[in-house]
Amino acid sequence: MPRPRVLSGIQPTGESFHLGNYLGALRQWIALQETHDAFYFIADLHALTIEHDPKLLSARTRASVAQLLAVGLDPDRATLFVQSHLPEHAELCWVMQCLTGFGEASRMVQFKDKSAKQGSDRVSVGLFSYPSLQAADILLYRPQYVPVGEDQRQHLELTRDLAQRFNSRFGTVFTPPEAYILKDAAKIYDLQEPGAKMSKSASSPAGIVELLDDPKASAKKIRSAVTDTGREIVYDPENKPGVSNLLVIYSALAGRTVGELEADYQGKGYGDLKKDLGEVLIEWVTPIREQVRSYLDDPAELDKILSRGAERAREVAAGTLATVYDHVGLLAPAR
Ligand code: TYM
Secondary structure, three states, X not given: OOOOXXXXXXXXXXXXXXXHHHHXXXXXXXXXXXXXXXXXXXXXXXXXXXXXXXXXXXXXXXXXXXXXXXXXXXXXOOXXXXXXXXXXXHHHHHHHHHHOOHHHHHOOHHHHHHHHHHOOOOOOHHHHOHHHXXXXXXXXXXXXXXXXXXXXXXXXXXXXXXXXXXXHHHOOOOOOOEEEOXXXXXXXXXXXXXXXXXXXXXXXXXXXXXXXXXXXXXXXXXXXXXXXXXXXXXXXXXXOHHHHHHHHHXXXXXXXXXXXXXXXXXXXXXXXXXXXXXXXXXXXXXXXXXXXXXXXXXXXXHHHHHHHHHHHHHHHHHHHHHHHHHHHXXXXXXX
C-alpha cells in the first residue's frame, strides 16, 4: 500500500519562522514525514506578492531551509524543495487563475484585509491571485492532506472548489485534498494582543517569538506577555485568552497536557507560569538555533538537498501538469 501523500508550504518572508509557524504547522510536517509520502516547500513565489528586498529573499529562502532541517525535517524521508525551482507551479497557476472567479478571489479574507489596509492601487494582481497559486502548489502533487494552521482554511476550501470545478469541466484529474488542522494549536496568538494571531506581518516585535531570536530575549517576551484579569491558571480561551495561549504553547513545547499543567499550577501565579515557560522555551530553542547556524555554514550542502528535492518533486509535478494540459485541450508540442 503506498503511503498517503501530504503537501505543505511556508513563505520565507521573515528573518525567522515564529512559534505560530512551528506549533501550527511545522510540528505536524515533522510528524507526518514518518507515516506519509511528504512534500514540503518554501513558497518563494508567494513572497513576491508583497514588496520585498531581492537580496534578502534568497538569503531568507536558504535560512528557511536551514530552519526546517533544524526542527527535524529529514530530506531523506520528505521531499524538500523551493517553489520557484519548479516552473510547473507557475504554469498550473495560470490554469487555476482561469478557473477562479474574479468575485471569488475578491472575497478571500487575506486579500480583502491587505487591500483594505493598503488600498487597491497598492496591492498587486499577484496578491489577488495568491490563492490560485496556492491551489496550483497543492493540486500538482495530488495530496490527500495539507497540514496547515487555521488561517489557511479558506485557501484550502478554494483549492477543493477549484479541484471539483476542474473535474466537472474537463474530466476527473483531482481528488479534493483535505486540510489537516490540529485542534489544540491551530492558532497561536500574539503575546501582546491575545485576540490576534501571531504573525510575521501584523505582530509587534514584543508579541512574536521568533526561532532565531536570542533565546533570553524570547523568554523575556514570554515573561512580559499580556495576561488576563483574575489569578487562576486555567484554560479558558474566551475569558482568559492570554493565559490559555501560554498554556497551549507550554503544553506543546513540554509535551504535557494542558490538564496536567493546570493541576501543577493550582495555587501558583501567572508570574510562575511565565517564568517556567520562558525556561522551557530557552531549553527547546537553543539547540535549534545552533543547528540552524551550522546548516547555514554549509550552503553547498543545502543547495544539494534542494536540487535532489526539486528532482523528486518534478517527477510528480511534471506528470500532473501534462495530464492537466491534455485535459484542457492544449496541443502537445511535437517531439
Ligand atoms: P505562512 O508562511 O504564513 O505560514 C506557514 C504555516 O504556519 C501556519 N501559521 C500559524 N499556525 C498557528 N498559529 C499561528 N499564529 C500561525 N501563523 C502561521 C500557517 O497556517 C501555515 O500553515 N499561504 C501559505 C503558504 C503556502 C502554502 C501553499 C501552504 C503557499 N502554498 C500550499 C500549504 C499548501 C502561507 O502564507 O503560510
